[in-house]
Amino acid sequence: MSVRILKINSSARYADASTRRLTEAVVADLLLRHPDAEVIDRDVAQGVPFVSEGHIEAVYTPTGERTPAQRQLLSSSQHLISELKSADYLVIGAPMYNFSVPASLKAYFDQIAQAGVTFSYSEAGPKGLVDNIREAFVAVSSNGVPLDSPVDFLTGFVRHYLGFLGIHNVRVLDATGQIAGPHREREALEALVAA
Template sequence: MPTLLVVNSSPFSETSVSRGLTSEYVENWKKANPNGKVITRDLTASNLKTIDAAWVGAVYTPKDARTAEQNEALALSDTLLAELKAADEYVLGVPMHNFGVPSVLKLWIDQIARVGETFSYADGTPKGLLIGKKATFLVASGGAYGADTAMASFNHVEPYLRSVFGFLGVTDTSFLTAGGASALMYGQTDRATFLQPHFEAIRSQFVAA
């Protein structure tokens, strides 16, 4: 049974562009995979915490030697890892915050980038362990930061996510960016009109498949 993991990181709900994109993606994925399973992870409601020394110590302690406190420190991370490993495909809604990813998404990445779980150095070189997975990143940005724009160098979202997921073994990645979303804030367009071409781009991925 194909499984999709949906990860949302926008602090907004109904007005979120990135959540609108992930909803459209999920709707089309379900049509293409009627027997599939969807796992949803809302990072803004996951009580993610920064990595501390106790967490790192727990990670590098063998499983059978961990204390109850160490197991508790890793409990959320273990849950997040289980979701990643159970899914065949990931779709992430990513609003650009200050030219990078939202802080909650960075916290999630810190929780799931674990030696022996999602990467290893067993032979002295890094090796990603999330093999055979696919990731689609649906990015929303207030301005336009495409490769053909004057602000392209300010876009740290795509290179960062491509590097991190590639390090973890996920090399089948694609990005769809809804740039210029600030037009919604200033009333220069309406939500349906703005989202329409991006919805069509999402649907085309499934038609092609």
């Protein structure tokens, strides 16, 4: 089976989005290592539904007991989960919107966190069930807020969330502080290569 790269973008911008350029650069680099890799393009800025009451009820109904309507309701989140669980690499573009991730990326995270499917609870605590990702890359961009500063509620959250799902090998590309100039993007890529 060929290697799969799941690319997730969430910037509302297309013309001049630093996170889109960075995810593209990371994917291009992965393709040099894996020329036959399949790239799955998941642009959550195009719209991801919010979880609804019906969605939550369906999730907590045992699989075999779900009605056709509940199965239909869950079909898009099942699709997103199967994309994630079939991927070898994860590349996420995470622009900072009001100190955290864009609502579209949060909506995506809400769709793919499902007990018994992407994580489970046991006496030992929560356990991530996404064990297929070899490496995850998160391109973080902001205008002014520095990475991991006290008001960066994005980076720690994304790291924790991915770890909760079982994705621990996460590399963050620091393109924060865009106000200083376009060199921040180049520096983020140089740091990745140097690491």
